[in-house]
Amino acid sequence: MSAQPQQRLLSQFLKAMQAIYGPFQTLSPSQARTWTPPPMTAGHRGRYLWTDAFGVLNFITLGSVTSNATYYTLADRLIGTVHDTLGRTRDEARRLPGASDEHPLAGGLRIGKEDEEDDSGGDGDGQYHHYLTIWMFAFNRMALASRERRYNDLAIELAKAIHPRFMRDRDSSRPRMFWKMSIDLSRPLVRSEGNLDPIDGYVVYCILQSANRDDPHVLAREVAEYKKILDTKWQRYSSDDPLDLGMTLWTAHWFDGEEMWATELSRRAINCLCEFVLSTRSGNASSPRLSKQETCSTMGTSRTHQRTALHSASSGPVWESIATLRNTRPV
Incomplete structure (x- = not known):
């Protein structure tokens, strides 16, 4: 692509990102280290996991395209803000069950729906498997971009924490998955299986595992369980x-x-x-x-x-x- 169209695309990209995350383009490296992402117009307490996962990926992309490491700092600041909001109970009083400040993802991450978990419309807060796998993928990309393996390690921690909660009949020839879990991961809110959840799980868990040099089989059981579902599910895809x-x-x-x-x-x-x-x-x-x-x-x-x-x-x-x-x- 020639320089002019590429510059135009970059300008549009920045405009879209700043419509959500505010005027970050002129921040100095020191200012970026104390930057707090503004709350979005939607999402619980201004955070929504799907949107912010792509926000992290977009900051990583900006850092790569512009060779400006400040964007990686902004990605890290967004990550911390999400963990301090969606990794906590809705009143923000404590981490989600199983998590701690040292292990902020051991309890998963909330979706960020504005309504309470059991709202009458059935569209309240909880945890979605496909949102969590996108967050894991963003962490893997952050590990590659920043050359800090701790991000991939955190993604693996999240992967291991949520997998047994979304799965049932794990030892059977065809395990099943729940589409939506409660905030504390103790019970399913939607018992049906998502169309893409096992495919997302298989691919993202394989990516995380391949990036883990210490143990290339760290997610072997989880990957095998996703593969059993995938092998029967893809053939009926529409x-x-x-x-x-x-x-x-x-x-x-x-x-x-x-x-x-x-x-x-x-x-x-x-x-x-x-x-x-x-x-x-x-x-x-x-x-x-x-x-x-x-x-x-x-x-x-x-x-x-x-x-x-x-x-x-x-x-x-x-x-x-x-x-x-x-x-x-x-x-």
Whole structure:
């Protein structure tokens, strides 16, 4: 990409990030070390795990693209703020059960929903497996960018803490997963199994394990359990949700061309997403979409090895015409 388009993309990237995290671009290294991320307009106490996980990844990206280590400092400050909010009870009186200041992730992390855990609408706070795996992935990237293994170690600690809580029938030929757990991880709030949770788990846990030089089998049992679910689940995969399809493509690309499930799943997801984009362009989309869906679908198509004209279609004017800052909020 030539310098001018790349600079324009960087400018848009910074504008979007500063709309959420405030004017951080002019902070000096010393100011960055004391920076406190402003509360977002949505999320409990201004924090939402999904949004902030991508915030961390975006700061890492900025640090890499600009060769400015200050962005890694901002990522670390955001990490600490999330742990001090979503790693604590809703009243912030104490760490989540099992966690401590030395081990802040041993009790998982709350979603950051504004409503209480057992709200009547069924959309209250708790813990989501797929949010937690994105946080783990962000930590792995932070470890690589900063060359500090402690981030990957923390991700492994989180992985080991939450895995047995979301799993049941672990020793069976086909374990099962819960989609949503209570804040303290003591009981399921949604007993059904997420479409992508076992795939996310398998891929992210493999990434964390491969980065752990001391013990290359540190998550072997967990990986094997996810694989048992994945081997039966991917063969029935189908979706018309752009978020689900995009995240499927992004997750599968790590093993696309190496493991059969990933190659075939990528093919199925790209076909489903092609159908979705065509229906969108013809005006047959059933409902408005959130920017989170657009982000994931574009991210997925940009990473898959099975690229088609879909990428330009999904990241072009069709997407831009409906993406506005007011709907870059958590759901």
